[in-house]
Amino acid sequence: MVLEIPGATHLHSGKVRDLYEYGDHLLMVASDRISAYDFSLEPGIPDKGEILTRMSLWWFEQLADIVPNHVISTDVPEQVAGRALIVERLDMFPVECVVRGYLTGSGLADYAASGHVCGVPLPRGLVDGSRLPEPIFTPATKAEIGDHDQNITFDHVVDTIGAEDAAALRDLSIQVYRRAEEIARERGILLADTKFEFGRRPDGTIVLADEVLTPDSSRFWPADAWEPGRSQPSFDKQFVRDWLTSPESGWDRDIESAPPRLPDAIVEKTRERYLEAYERLTGRSW
Numbered sequence: 001m002v003l004e005i006p007g008a009t010h011l012h013s014g015k016v017r018d019l020y021e022y023g024d025h026l027l028m029v030a031s032d033r034i035s036a037y038d039f040s041l042e043p044g045i046p047d048k049g050e051i052l053t054r055m056s057l058w059w060f061e062q063l064a065d066i067v068p069n070h071v072i073s074t075d076v077p078e079q080v081a082g083r084a085l086i087v088e089r090l091d092m093f094p095v096e097c098v099v100r101g102y103l104t105g106s107g108l109a110d111y112a113a114s115g116h117v118c119g120v121p122l123p124r125g126l127v128d129g130s131r132l133p134e135p136i137f138t139p140a141t142k143a144e145i146g147d148h149d150q151n152i153t154f155d156h157v158v159d160t161i162g163a164e165d166a167a168a169l170r171d172l173s174i175q176v177y178r179r180a181e182e183i184a185r186e187r188g189i190l191l192a193d194t195k196f197e198f199g200r201r202p203d204g205t206i207v208l209a210d211e212v213l214t215p216d217s218s219r220f221w222p223a224d225a226w227e228p229g230r231s232q233p234s235f236d237k238q239f240v241r242d243w244l245t246s247p248e249s250g251w252d253r254d255i256e257s258a259p260p261r262l263p264d265a266i267v268e269k270t271r272e273r274y275l276e277a278y279e280r281l282t283g284r285s286w
């Protein structure tokens with residue numbers, strides 16, 4: 001929802017976040033909206049925007065020794081207190097830097113069709129949820145509103161931004177993923193895959209931007225429920241998915257109609273999952 005925020009000019013809205021110009025900087029606002037099956041659902045999940053903003057901030061702190069980030073301040077307008085960040089305006093690379101440690105989703109589909117993901121060959125016999133021998137860089141181009149990102153090869157990234165920057169983004173993405181996956185795994189959460197966005201400062205420094213390592217930019221799986229060979233339960237969205245695909249919701253996913261409003265009980269259980277992910281990862285109580 002585009003808010004009237006003093007000093008801020010709306011730039012761009014995603015499914016669950018909004019970006020504003022804010023003086024020389026940008027204001028990145030996380031809403032309470034939740035998205036599933038490519039729909040923005042109603043109602044929002046209370047505190048989701050704040051929980052994921054705090055989670056992103058915590059990850060930026062954990063990663064500051066290996067990559068600079070775009071966060072300037074949390075001193076944001078009171079209408080968006082706690083769920084927005086003032087960030088440095090960067091020259092963004094037009095590449096969604098996806099890293100996968102496990103095979104699922106569009107990666108699994110590409111693998112099933114070709115034995116490769118984004119041109120990267122994988123061993124035979126992998127199934128949904130298989131852990132990959134090594135994390136792989138599987139870039140994508142930003143899709144138009146409402147469309148899926150398009151998986152591309154590393155060579156396509158080279159053609160787009162040059163070999164040096166393409167290698168730098170790949171290496172940095174994998175390094176950051178490895179660090180985050182280890183931290184999450186120690187806390188019982190499998191970071192199956194994640195999407196980074198990077199920008200460049202005028203001095204050429206590559207900076208980690210956007211949100212990082214939240215359940216909106218990543219697949220979070222509860223480690224104790226991991227079982228390759230079937231789809232894994234989502235740490236945060238499984239209650240929503242199960243209800244939407246149950247007879248109780250009356251929703252038929254195939255006719256592409258908007259899903260019904262979520263019942264209060266599903267909203268509350270989902271809020272508790274976001275809180276649990278935040279507290280387990282950061283060790284901080286809400």
Ligand SMILES: CCOC(=O)Cn1cc(-c2ncnc(N)c2C#N)cn1
Nearest residue numbers: 013014017018019088089090209210
């Ligand atoms: C509405 C949600 O979509 C986005 O925020 C994607 N996006 C990010 C930028 C960006 N542009 C310059 N500098 C930055 N630091 C950033 C960041 N983050 C533009 N679009």
